[in-house]
Amino acid sequence: MTAPGETSVSASASTTTTLRDRLDEYLVLRRALGFQLNDVERQVGGFCTWLEARGQTTTFTIDEAVTWARLNPDAHPSWWATRLSLVRRFAGYLNANDVDVPVIPRGLLPARKPRAVPFIYSQDDLDALLAACDRVFSDERIAATMRTAIGVLAATGLRIGEALKLRVGDIDHVNHLLVIKAAKSAERLVPIHPTTTAALMDYIALPARAASNPDPDGPVFVTANGTGYAYVTFLSRFKRVREAAGLLPRGRARPRLHDLRHTFATAHMSAAYAHDGDPDRVLSLLATWLGHSDATHTYWYLSATGELMALAAGRLELNAGTTQGEPS
Template identity: 30%
Template sequence: MKLQSLIDQFIAYRQALGEIWLNNCTPRAFGRFMGTEASLEDVTPESVRAFLAGKGALTQTWHIKLSGLRSLYQYALSRGLVDTVPLPLMSPVRPAAFEPYIYSQAELMSLFKAAETVAWARTLYAGDLHRILLLIYSAGLRVSELISLDRGDVGLNECVLKVQQSKFGKTRLVPFSPQLRDKLSAVEARHKATEGITPFFVTPGGNRICTYTLQNYFRRLRNECGITRHDGARYEPRIHDLRHSFAVHRLTSWYRNGDDVQLLLPHLSVYLGHVHLRATQVYLSMTPELLGEASRRFENYALGGNND
């Protein structure tokens, strides 16, 4: 049996169960790695280890890949399609968990201001880097979601985004402020002078912007602003951390305003496009400032005081 046939059969099975299986990209990637003509007999422990190792240093991705392959081979074993499993019995020690960087308000203002006037982002229209960063932060978007936005997804009259190409295949509506609408209107006005443009953010050549290019632009902007980590973490602040910063800042604001955070947390989860509430609850312990606000709220409650 061809490996690709097993992969197609396995993914169809998971989808038939009504699952949004979050790790189906791993079997697909393994199929590409082995080649379309590879049979199940061609898969060896050595080829599996080569796929898992990739080209860089060990990261959490190694374990994510292994989990995806385990599911694939459990399916194959249960149906008698394979007799042995070529997966490693021992796993390397997991690297330290990735810690998102939470930008301070001063750092955000520095980034937004600097992005307004950059002249080196040549594959973006003037001002679009500024608009992109504002939208990612204020709407809590993933970078992939922003890049996938089409013109029809940006409701300027209603101040609502329709996020369709989300990480978990869910469509959600995300409101944005009238102030941001004014900035996005300039993009739509530019499109009206151009026929046949579907993506909302495009290069001067009319193509959808590229994730890799946007990440590189942000890295240069961050360096120009002098923003760096001082906590010994492996990764420098990323553009995706704007989304994490939005969530933490929103929670901090709710605590300070005396709002019922536990009641509002599910709403934030939907806003961010999380599948499980626990993915949003992680933000509750992400910064000392937020932990301090939560602790103060609990102390007031425990001592019979108010939430002010």
């Protein structure tokens, strides 16, 4: 009973903050700092769904986190470790905000992710990819989009995300520069060859592209609706082009879209050795060109190709011979 004028508040009327609510807060906070967090949203959101099915909405145990991470028994251990690491970060955030969840210790499900072996495209491979675009796609706009985008990736070493987010106004066709804004690093200028500039401007002026009514200063590469390409759509079409080009794996190296970036970096280092350039200076330039915050990151893009290793070995032998011939 309540006295007149008093309000009865039941326990059931109180609002309980769930893990999913906390995840939404976490995503908003981190994205405000510039993080993408698509994997976190997908994976940790899946963890919340799994917990909800078990009647857990406000907390979880370490055992539950590990069990969820290993739901797919056939997955590589590195995949289990990746899933658990995403939950670990979320748990750390919750714990720091006085939510009753345990801190997940490091070292559980340890597994180093195996590095993919880069597929270094030869000039014949690149020619085959470009030629296949017109065979695979009867739509002139799609064929031109794939052909031009693949050419730009091969000629600049851009990330695919950077290329798809490139806007018409980001092309300085007078000075042959691209302004790269949507990247992991700060804004940077990427010099391009005049032939690359010409290919981009020809694509932008293509009547089939204009028919999609694109924004004059919108994305360079557009869909039938004049909007920018989604990564999954472009990747799906690239796989069709790759198959039509007849490119097959070489050992453990499979021809991936991202390997165009590896190819670009490796080709420039090979040229530095072949033409008596300064490899250290080229490495530093490549780090800036590729948008790496540290030159050590660029090493990941330098595959040990036979040509590059032979050139490097030749340089070492030359230096050794010069040193031995010097007077003491």
